Amino acid sequence: QSVLTQPPSVSGAPGQRVTISCTGSRSNIGADYDIHWYRQFPGTAPKLLIFGTTSRPSGVSDRFSGSKSGTSASLAITGLLAEDEADYYCQSYDSSLSAVVFGGGTKLAVL
Amino acid sequence: QVHLVASGGGVVQPGRSLRLSCAASGFTFDTGSMHWVRQAPGKGLEPVAFISYDGGEKYLADSVEGRFTISRDASKNTLFLQMNSLRREDTAVYYCAKDMSDDGSGPMIYWGQGTLVTVSS
Numbered sequence: 001q002s003v004l005t006q007p008p009s010v011s012g013a014p015g016q017r018v019t020i021s022c023t024g025s026r027s028n029i030g031a032d033y034d035i036h037w038y039r040q041f042p043g044t045a046p047k048l049l050i051f052g053t054t055s056r057p058s059g060v061s062d063r064f065s066g067s068k069s070g071t072s073a074s075l076a077i078t079g080l081l082a083e084d085e086a087d088y089y090c091q092s093y094d095s096s097l098s099a100v101v102f103g104g105g106t107k108l109a110v111l
Numbered sequence: 112q113v114h115l116v117a118s119g120g121g122v123v124q125p126g127r128s129l130r131l132s133c134a135a136s137g138f139t140f141d142t143g144s145m146h147w148v149r150q151a152p153g154k155g156l157e158p159v160a161f162i163s164y165d166g167g168e169k170y171l172a173d174s175v176e177g178r179f180t181i182s183r184d185a186s187k188n189t190l191f192l193q194m195n196s197l198r199r200e201d202t203a204v205y206y207c208a209k210d211m212s213d214d215g216s217g218p219m220i221y222w223g224q225g226t227l228v229t230v231s232s
Contacts, residue, residue, distance in 0.1 A: 033216060034217070036217050045224055046148075047222065048218050093217065099158060100146070100216060102156045
């Protein structure tokens, strides 16, 4: 049971917009800790996609964006491409646990 | 360019020990806080251990507390994870990752390629 809750899977057609939610609590997202998002392709290491809730590292497409409201955060992907098929993880910090926490991951399928 | 190369994984019997290493290059090692994150087969990411840039602050997940130790050697630009009393549930790919922050709250900006630990008799 992950501290941050993500849907196990989402899907969309090429060109569409999808969002992946990340629900936490008052001790993590709701405590105003930053949310970070990672993308992982099968058999490879995760890669940072969004940091500081809304910022993109150099080289990451502006099709990816992050947002937060209350105790939840979201990753939005616009103009879906087949190459976006991957697992996506949110991450934050939890003050009750004094530790970083991850969501359980969401598998994105491009139909 | 930052490189993190994890090594030391393998097949080990329950109750035995293993030491993982993560060789770092491309940045000043003693200015970067570091994590070990593991991923069991078909599962999600689980934070295992954290060490601050100077080694003064450490964190271990409850699942490994008392069995695992995280350390770093600035002279060798290397991060370590000493794993004792291994259990079958420790089977996973272990990733080392560099934290962008000093306090370990993330983000984990660079990741190693991972090393597979299999605990089996």
